[in-house]
Amino acid sequence: MRYVCLDPDGTGTGWVFVIVAAGTGVVYKVQGGGHRCAQYAQEGYLIPVFGRGLDQELKDIFVGELKGHGARRGGWPPALLDRLRAAVALHVYGSANRDDLFPTPLALDESRLADIDEAWVPVVTPDGPGVLVWENSD
Structure with a gap:
């Protein structure tokens, strides 16, 4: 396996990835969880x-509404x-292996609500399950 740390030094400038x-043999690592730094x-x-x-409403939810505590564990x-x-x-655009190359909206993966945390939200992508990640707030 190869490991890639997203924003390893904490100096990111407003990035959002899926x-x-x-x-693939490549594992992406990210810090999330608000003050817990999971x-x-x-x-x-x-x-x-x-x-x-793109991450403003996500920050408003997790930093503002949830006060930086991250997960609600399904509640x-x-x-x-x-x-x-x-x-x-x-x-987002799906992979180039599809006929439909128009951007498709992500959807919250409601089968994984308990896994949601600040900077780590399970989603359904045009290519299957994934995780929406962004710069951690801490």
């Missing part, structure tokens, strides 16, 4: 998500879960 789960890892391939302020009030669904619906 790690699509796949047997270490997460996913084998797969990386899709950058381009645009300004999401309906209104907050709706905000999270909307925040992760970023448009």
